[in-house]
Amino acid sequence: MKRGIISKIVLGLIFAYLFFPIVATLLFSVATRWSTTILPEGYTLSYYKLLFSSPEFGHALLRTINVSFATVILSILIIIPSMYLAIVYYPRLEKLFEILSILPFAMPGVILAIGLIQMYSRGPLQITNTPWILIGSYFVLILPFMYQATKNSFRTINVKALTEAAMMLGCGKLETFIKIIFPNVLRGVISAALISVSVLFGEFVLANLLVGDNYETIQIYLYKMQKVDGHLANALVASYFMVILLMSLILIWLAFRRETEVRGQKTEAR
Amino acid sequence: MKNNPVTQLGQELRRGGILWVPFIPLIVFALAFEILPMGYIIYSSIHNSEGLNFQSYTQIFHSKYYVISLKNSLLVSVAVGIIGLFIGTAGALALRSVGEAWREKLLTLVNMTSNFSGVPLAFAYIVLLGVNGLVTVLMKEKMGLDLYGTGFNLFSWTGIVLVYIYFSVPLAFMLMYPAVYALRQDIQEAAQILGASRFHFWRKIGLPILLPSMLGSFTLLFANSLGAYATAYALTNSNNSLVSITIANLVTGDIFPEPSLASALAVIMAGFLVVSIIINEKLKKQGGGIGQ
Numbered sequence: 001m002k003r004g005i006i007s008k009i010v011l012g013l014i015f016a017y018l019f020f021p022i023v024a025t026l027l028f029s030v031a032t033r034w035s036t037t038i039l040p041e042g043y044t045l046s047y048y049k050l051l052f053s054s055p056e057f058g059h060a061l062l063r064t065i066n067v068s069f070a071t072v073i074l075s076i077l078i079i080i081p082s083m084y085l086a087i088v089y090y091p092r093l094e095k096l097f098e099i100l101s102i103l104p105f106a107m108p109g110v111i112l113a114i115g116l117i118q119m120y121s122r123g124p125l126q127i128t129n130t131p132w133i134l135i136g137s138y139f140v141l142i143l144p145f146m147y148q149a150t151k152n153s154f155r156t157i158n159v160k161a162l163t164e165a166a167m168m169l170g171c172g173k174l175e176t177f178i179k180i181i182f183p184n185v186l187r188g189v190i191s192a193a194l195i196s197v198s199v200l201f202g203e204f205v206l207a208n209l210l211v212g213d214n215y216e217t218i219q220i221y222l223y224k225m226q227k228v229d230g231h232l233a234n235a236l237v238a239s240y241f242m243v244i245l246l247m248s249l250i251l252i253w254l255a256f257r258r259e260t261e262v263r264g265q266k267t268e269a270r
Numbered sequence: 271m272k273n274n275p276v277t278q279l280g281q282e283l284r285r286g287g288i289l290w291v292p293f294i295p296l297i298v299f300a301l302a303f304e305i306l307p308m309g310y311i312i313y314s315s316i317h318n319s320e321g322l323n324f325q326s327y328t329q330i331f332h333s334k335y336y337v338i339s340l341k342n343s344l345l346v347s348v349a350v351g352i353i354g355l356f357i358g359t360a361g362a363l364a365l366r367s368v369g370e371a372w373r374e375k376l377l378t379l380v381n382m383t384s385n386f387s388g389v390p391l392a393f394a395y396i397v398l399l400g401v402n403g404l405v406t407v408l409m410k411e412k413m414g415l416d417l418y419g420t421g422f423n424l425f426s427w428t429g430i431v432l433v434y435i436y437f438s439v440p441l442a443f444m445l446m447y448p449a450v451y452a453l454r455q456d457i458q459e460a461a462q463i464l465g466a467s468r469f470h471f472w473r474k475i476g477l478p479i480l481l482p483s484m485l486g487s488f489t490l491l492f493a494n495s496l497g498a499y500a501t502a503y504a505l506t507n508s509n510n511s512l513v514s515i516t517i518a519n520l521v522t523g524d525i526f527p528e529p530s531l532a533s534a535l536a537v538i539m540a541g542f543l544v545v546s547i548i549i550n551e552k553l554k555k556q557g558g559g560i561g562q
Contacts, residue, residue, distance in 0.1 A: 006364075007365075007366070008368075010361065010364040011361060011364045011365060011376070014357065014360070014361040014439065014443075015379070017436075018379075018380065018383045018439065021391070021394040021395065022383070022394070024394070024397065025394045028397055036407060036408065036412075078292070078295045078299070079296065081292045082292045082293050082296050085289050085292060085293070089282065089285070089289050090279070090289075091282070092279040092282055096296075102547065103304055103305075103308070104304070105543065106540050106543045106544050106547055107307075107308060107540060108497025108498075108499070108514075108543070109499060110499045110514045110518055111517070111536040112303075112304075113518070114307075114521060114532050114536045115306075115310045115311040115314075115533075115536075116303065116307050117521055118310055118311075118314055119307055119310050136299065136302060136303040139303060140299065140300065140303045140304040143300075198385055202390070204500035204504075205499045205518075208503075209521060212522075219500075222390065223504055234397055237393050241386065244382065248381070248382040
């Protein structure tokens, strides 16, 4: 009994520690004046109004959305078919994904940027300071997340058996993939996409070192804003966090639905 | 030699016909933005205007500035790794006291906070603990405690360590949870029935079971802190010499005078990361017995 209470106190403290900065950021973003009181003295949405009516914010947000969505779509188009083929036809090539997903851990953004700047600042492919280099480097950045999240959904459906069944019933290879396999792993693909987008929305290192002012993303905008207008920057941080929260909720919902479905199938099988 | 991986892959490829075509873009991207840059950094680190040599490396190890930035980074990462691991493990252990339904929800919450890092996190801490931060001012007004008078400074090492710990805790929590979960209550009960005290249980059973995972989690936390850049950059305006900041400083601006030096520093940093990854992979293989 005593142990349970200590555990709960420890948990409470850790959660308070983790959520204190988040709650404070959210409160501060709607506070009129807040200096010497425990809670804000008044509330306002004016900082959000100001932020969302700022054209620079709009442009930065649009750039981030463009580059993240382009990367994620490209990544889905390239990774999902090749992963499917690796599982069904080339099991040896699955190792390739594992190696490619471990490499980024040895090469965090700063290191990767050093190589990319040297390779792409001169020569035939001068793409530093353009969004193209971001799409390329973001592709390898999200590869581990794409791989992990979709691998699980490929595992839960029996890909090989499904493929064989579809082919026996007269489906072509392409048809099998598009009509049978893809819809079955769609939920995993959506999870992978959401995780990747939230990673890319928070990406600063590569954006700052590879393109900087030439393609100001939302994180670079935030970095600059932070020095100019604290309240506006805070409204931005708060909105950023709400977007992350929303994506997490969708992810939970997706995971929850999958779980109940799997459970349902199991009970039916019994 | 018929069963070596290369021949097997060859067989698979022949059997698959032209199905390897979709792999081409994947391989092209991986080469262009991951593998070739890695090779290029290594090449550039041993190549300068005078040809192939190790000058950049000797220059780094003879320069106080670079050695200190390496040392700082290693110290910060080790300290943050240990503290983060301690708090995260405590949290994961404490989570066992909560019912199953709540456990999943709390874990997702922890997972969510792990997204809070980099520039936004640094900014949130500035709002709270900066010179005119909410907590700083409140403490002064309500408790008469002048934080900055006591030597605390968010824009120094204290701040960096504090903020790094913040983003390490959720990670440690989630990394340790599976291992802690494997240490089920019934094992503890069985030990108690056989006469083990709480202390005995932890010394002989609990800790040995958790240790490989703790070490593995530590290597990941260490690597994560070592590679971090945005948080420290936003917090200290690149004044404090951490190796990631030093490397970035060498390449920012329009001129890039010493690519070889930046590359060599990057290779040294990658060396530490590779070692920690290898340790973790080794542990993963050995620790296969834990849990499932």
